[in-house]
Amino acid sequence: MTKRTFHVWRGGGEDGGLSQYEVEANEGEVVLDVLHRLQATQCPDLAVRWNCKAGKCGSCSVEINGRPRLSCMARMSTFEPEESITVTPMRTFPVIRDLVCDVSFNYQKAREIPSFTPPEGSEPGDFRMAQADVQRSQEFRKCIECFLCQDVCHVIRDHEENKEAFSGPRFLMRASELELHPEDTADRRKISQEEFGLGYCNITKCCTDVCPENIQITDNALIPLKERVADRQYDPVVWLGSKIGLR
Ligand code: SF4
Ligand code: F3S
Ligand code: FES
DSSP states (O other), rough: OOOEEEEEESSSSTTTTEEEEEEOOHHHHHHHOHHHHHHHOOOOOOOOSOOOOOSSHHHHHHHHHHHHEGGOOOOGSSEEEEEOTEEEETTTSSSEEEEOOHHHHHHHHHSSSSSOOOOTTOOOSSSSOHHHHHHHHHTTTTOOOOOOHHHOHHHSSSOGGGGGOOOOHHHHHHHHHHHHHTTOOOOHHHHHHHHOOGOOOOOOOOOHHHHHHHOOOIIIHOOOOOOOHHHHOOOHHHHHHTTTTTT
């Protein structure tokens, strides 16, 4: 057993601040274990969101020493012995209290993505997909909706004013999944560019770096979607067709 120094955000977004605690940490523990010990021993009113403690529910997202991470997957053994550990709520979303954010922005953006649109009359079981198409969807479906990618993306992290116009990587990935799906009939290129803010993404790949499921968000979802949008915008035949109402 060792004592570790934790700085934990307490209070709301505007009126909150960091409080320092000396707290016990044991071999094999993760940051969430230590936060639970803080609740049990020093601050029973500490607000922490969590559920599975197995990296699968996406509830325990926070920032640890400034990096967006799942607190249940952040091993204490990865920090230097004398290093103090700072835990703050996700910066991009409004703080409700302590480490808990209001992430309803993300649910709003999810609702804006038009749902899967198979051809009219298509019955379940009619369609056969190539294995490569199945695998592409499966990669995106590993998402646990932790919203760490949404939190880290600079387009909204530092620019509250962009939230209206930008869906964020998680939902652009969903638009891409559907756009690349061979059975989906909707054209999602225009809406992705004009309403979901695909053009704001300048491929910094920070979203991919923080994804706990190692989904290649930028390379496998955002860049292919950008390529499709570019085809639509810059192919002269497609451009002319769109002008005269053929596409
Ligand atoms: Fe979390 Fe990755 Fe899903 Fe983004 S894509 S919400 S980082 S699991
Ligand atoms: Fe943001 Fe990811 Fe693009 S971090 S800028 S959505 S590559
Ligand atoms: Fe479920 Fe951390 S508690 S992902």
